[in-house]
Amino acid sequence: MKSLVLIPARLGASRLPEKPLADIHGRPMILHVWMRAVAAQVGPVVVATDSVIVRDVIVSAGGQAIMTDTNHSSGSDRIYEALTLVDPQETFDVIVNLQGDLPTIDPQILPASLLPLKDPAVDIATLVAEISSEEELTSPNVVKMIGTETVPGQFRCIYFTRATAPTGVGPLYHHIGLYAYRRSALKRFVQLPPSKLEVREKLEQLRAIEAGMRIDAVKVDCVPLGVDTVHDLERARIILSPPDYR
Numbered sequence: 001m002k003s004l005v006l007i008p009a010r011l012g013a014s015r016l017p018e019k020p021l022a023d024i025h026g027r028p029m030i031l032h033v034w035m036r037a038v039a040a041q042v043g044p045v046v047v048a049t050d051s052v053i054v055r056d057v058i059v060s061a062g063g064q065a066i067m068t069d070t071n072h073s074s075g076s077d078r079i080y081e082a083l084t085l086v087d088p089q090e091t092f093d094v095i096v097n098l099q100g101d102l103p104t105i106d107p108q109i110l111p112a113s114l115l116p117l118k119d120p121a122v123d124i125a126t127l128v129a130e131i132s133s134e135e136e137l138t139s140p141n142v143v144k145m146i147g148t149e150t151v152p153g154q155f156r157c158i159y160f161t162r163a164t165a166p167t168g169v170g171p172l173y174h175h176i177g178l179y180a181y182r183r184s185a186l187k188r189f190v191q192l193p194p195s196k197l198e199v200r201e202k203l204e205q206l207r208a209i210e211a212g213m214r215i216d217a218v219k220v221d222c223v224p225l226g227v228d229t230v231h232d233l234e235r236a237r238i239i240l241s242p243p244d245y246r
Contacts, residue, residue: 048082
């Protein structure tokens with residue numbers, strides 16, 4: 001499989017304006033994410049943005065960025081447009097969608113996201129981590145994966161929810177919003193209309209589940225911090241405090 005990493009980076013954000021450019025120890029957040037994606041060495045890395053400023057940040061660092069439409073409703077739509085522009089020859093058959101607001105992501109977990117795609121029955125692969133705190137168990141901001149373990153540390157995903165589920169004795173899993181798509185699966189996904197459960201839970205991946213697409217997940221040990229608020233940004237600055245950041 002030949003993999004391409006695409007990082008959607010929309011400049012407009014209601015809770016944290018100009019989020020991709022938020023400063024973390026002298027570097028814009030999007031640059032931290034790009035650097036870690038490059039360090040993962042799973043394939044070329046391209047930032048898909050609607051901002052000339054974001055594009056110039058990446059290009060100035062020696063990276064590749066491409067301008068996309070300002071009106072995309074989701075990161076998936078943005079990366080699909082970027083894919084058609086960057087790779088019209090269809091050289092790459094696996095597309096990794098890495099969110100541009102994960103500056104603390106461990107590069108080592110990106111290769112893990114590709115493992116389920118060794119099975120030709122899997123359309124989309126993603127990552128989960130076991131929940132260890134009571135706060136995460138009950139928080140609607142933490143998306144839970146409900147799935148069946150197929151081999152140790154790997155799951156066939158049945159559902160995703162913001163509720164505390166499943167009930168009963170056993171671990172719960174925090175879904176990490178990173179996806180590895182087969183190219184054909186990404187094309188199909190963006191052509192589907194939003195599904196009823198997707199709209200109800202506000203979880204885009206449910207569109208694929210409802211359409212009968214197979215999503216498998218790999219368990220990893222760490223959850224990257226998603227930066228959505230000023231508080232999250234301060235936490236990211238603490239986590240990435242020099243000289244620990246490299």
